[in-house]
Amino acid sequence: MKIDLDALRQIEREKGLDFHTVVEAFETAMASSYKRSSNAVADEARVTVDRVSGEVTLYAQELDDDGNIVSEWREEPTDFGRIVAQTAKQVLLQRLREAEREATYGEFVGREGDIVAGQISQQGNVTLIELGRTEALLPYAEQIPNERLEHGAFSRAVVIEVRKQLRGAQIVASRTHPALVVGLFALEVPEIEEGIVEIKGIAREAGHRTKVAVMSNDPDVDPVGACVGPGGQRARSVQKELHSDELERIDIVRWADEPEELVGNALSPAKVSNVYLYPDDGTAMVIVPDYQLSLAIGREGQNARLAARLTGWRIDIKSETQFAEEQRAFQEAFDAGLIDEYGSPLSEEGERAIASAVESAQAVRDSVLEDDERQSDDDSVATAADGAMAVAEPEPKDPVQPATEPDPSPAPPPESES
The missing domain is CATH 2.40.50.140 (Nucleic acid-binding proteins)
Structure with a gap:
């Protein structure tokens, strides 16, 4: 008995399966149909198909009580009949479906992130x-x-x-998932695919805004410029893929190993005057020009929140005027002997002095925000200050280790809502 190998090749092409898999499925189907035929004279059977000639060979098998093969002989498959032929077809289709599923799993397993x-x-x-x-x-x-x-x-x-x-x-x-952004940039930016530019960190609020921190392994290649592309073309292509209506904004910032510089970059597009690190509680106090306060905070605190996730630091943003007022009030309290050099109260009067300093600084902050809101367009106005002191918390992750000690000159950040 011979089988038309071209027919099996056709199945191979249609199903996208390996030819040997298709042949094995046929062999299983033939053995199963033989066992169900009236001509079967044995308990079990196996079928082999010559991959070159298409010759089909059937071996009948006799088993003992334990299911072991005790004898095997060659049988000539004869008329199986319509019912048996239908059984063979069903078994073949079932085996092909199983093979397709295995092939699909094998194709995609390990491809998480693709x-x-x-x-x-x-x-x-x-x-x-x-x-x-x-x-x-x-x-x-x-x-x-x-x-x-x-x-x-x-x-x-x-x-x-x-x-x-x-x-x-x-x-x-x-x-x-943030990995979608990483993968899309890898498709659009050849320098990432080649390993010249690396994405070092990403923070995303899907559908609204994403921050991506990038670095270059080649001093002659600007990582931000490479990701933005000529005329912003590469970044816009990613933006189109991230949202059907292109509503998700993308901030591409430069990665830095120094935490102060990284925090400042992460708050882009806002300009930062100074960054003071407090490693004990993982806080970065950021000072910005008055006219940049709303932009640094972002709409409903989004810019500060994403920067905190990107850097791993708790970010406390203050305007220059607010910081100066806070420093003035703390210096007065220190000169009067009400607080120590770390800003801790030495008496009840010291506690009241701290509360007064915070209240005074907050009043300055509110005034700055009001002035800024009147002058800024909707895209750069924070609709809320995200708590009294606009502190952004990072998501739980491996913390960024501070590279330097904080400047001891500013007073420590007061307790504030986060």
């Missing part, structure tokens, strides 16, 4: 990304809140998990 692209398929409350022979699940929690994904639209996502299930592999993708 970018995938395809058409959006909305099936009830389930959103899928069609990936040719398979699809990726895009859970609701991994979708951007203010983005509408239309059925049939083309979209990219990042693989975050590959699960092996009874029905094969389930690929889970995300459009909110």
